[in-house]
Amino acid sequence: MQTGAEFDGQAFWITSPAVATFHEKHLREEYFMNPILLDFPDSFETERLLIRAPRAGDGKAVYDAIAASFSELKPWMPFAREIPEEERVEINVRRAQADFILRNDLRMHIFHKETGKFVGSTGLHRMDWKAKRFEIGYWRSSEFSGQGYMTEALNGLIDFARRHVRAKRLEICCDSMNTKSRKMAERLGFELEAVLQSDDLSNDLSEYRDTCIYSRIF
Secondary structure, eight states: EEEEETTEEEEEEETTTTTTTTHHHHHHHHHSSSSOOOOOOSSEEOOSSEEEOOOOHHHHHHHHHHHHHHHHHHHTTTGSSSOOOOOHHHHHHHHHHHHHHHHEEEEEEETTTTTOOOOEEEEEEETTTTTTTTEEEEEEEETTTTTTTHHHHHHHHHHHHHHHHHOEEEEEEEETTOHHHHHHHHTTOOEEEEEEEEEEEEETTSEEEEEEEEEEOO
């Protein structure tokens, strides 16, 4: 038996305690929990990498990677339409640090364990905590191209999302012409679910582009 109710302007249904299963109770508790109260690690490691939440002071390393990788990033990444000022990057990093704590966005920075060098960035974005749906984003420094670091980091992130964030659906969205990103999604076991025609503008704002939606369901 279910009864209707309303809380904070949102309608929901309550299953009678007599018939509610443990799974239903657990889902209900998670559904109504404010994400800021969710506890999970802010870092994890893979064989060669440390992946962690942004920290104040990361801006210099991120800026250097953007500047060194600008020609590779410019066609695809909105933040790389021009090389940003270092101060702006540090401000962005500190906002990302705050967003991680607030569970508004889960950006994570990737570092090489042996050298401490900044490898790139990944994370879970455009989140729907109730549906457990998250979009994976990523970019890496050109210095670490062709060595499998991003594949390693993303496999770690997927495991993190399943174990700690209890993701039900993960998405990777990319420009249909971004063949490297499309191959990455397929390598990670994501399936092409849809192609949205003329969904967005190219990064230089010169033409309309299609967007590929890849997904993995758990």
